[in-house]
Ligand SMILES: [Ca+2]
Ligand SMILES: [Ca+2]
């Protein structure tokens with residue numbers, strides 16, 4: 090059974106069960122502005138469709154911008170993730186007028202590219218007339234609201250852009266409308282700003298079907314710094330070095346055997362000697378009294394590593410790793 094679950098998780102997308110969705114919500118609950126699952130990232134800023142598309146293309150996960158795209162929502166998993174993320178950013182409004190508010194919808198990447206003459210034929214949904222922002226035509230998966238797409242007209246404008254509701258229903262609308270937007274998430278990391286000890290952080294990632302993160306190269310330090318900037322916000326320059334907010338728990342430990350560092354999945358930390366340690370670390374310090382040294386890996390918002398304590402006195406943000414990355 091365990092192996093089976095593992096195999097499910099290692100695939101490209103991974104399907105969250107009810108408990109894991111709860112776990113993911115807990116990870117994201119104190120964030121502001123950007124929210125990610127391992128498939129999608131949603132930004133709460135309200136923008137028109139063209140701006141949303143541009144912003145997804147420019148979203149930099151630490152590997153350079155220009156490669157992102159507005160979300161391709163081509164299966165039930167991603168539609169479910171999108172509902173979850175919109176719900177994290179904005180509350181659902183059930184009243185009749187409120188459900189058409191800008192914050193009740195999110196831009197995804199589907200747009201109508203052909204048969205746009207407004208005729209009766211053009212108003213009938215035909216997947217070949219539509220295209221995802223990544224260039225693919227829609228497959229059989231669709232979630233159009235009853236009566237949609239209806240290709241309404243406003244002067245010269247037709248409803249050629251798709252938006253998705255809190256209930257996961259699709260509607261075609263005008264590109265000048267302003268909504269939050271979702272991009273396909275190409276990153277490796279889900280960050281949580283919920284201050285936690287190392288073992289609390291480890292458990293919180295596991296509850297969401299994830300593991301505390303690995304940072305295995307200088308390049309991944311850059312990616313982690315980019316993820317921290319996107320999800321936790323830019324570093325607050327007024328905070329002192331050891332302020333909890335300046336440190337992110339990672340999934341490394343030498344608790345089992347002093348000096349033998351392993352990731353939480355048991356694999357060795359080959360990058361250990363290449364890590365940019367904050368001098369004089371790693372020092373296995375024991376100043377917290379009653380402790381037998383420091384056995385848990387943290388990374389600062391400056392990209393410096395430290396071995397630290399798993400202690401209620403060390404409540405920090407943390408990073409989880411997306412399966413298969
Ligand atoms: Ca419509
Ligand atoms: Ca140690």
Ligand SMILES: [Ca+2]
Nearest residue numbers: 370372383396
């Ligand atoms: Ca240390």
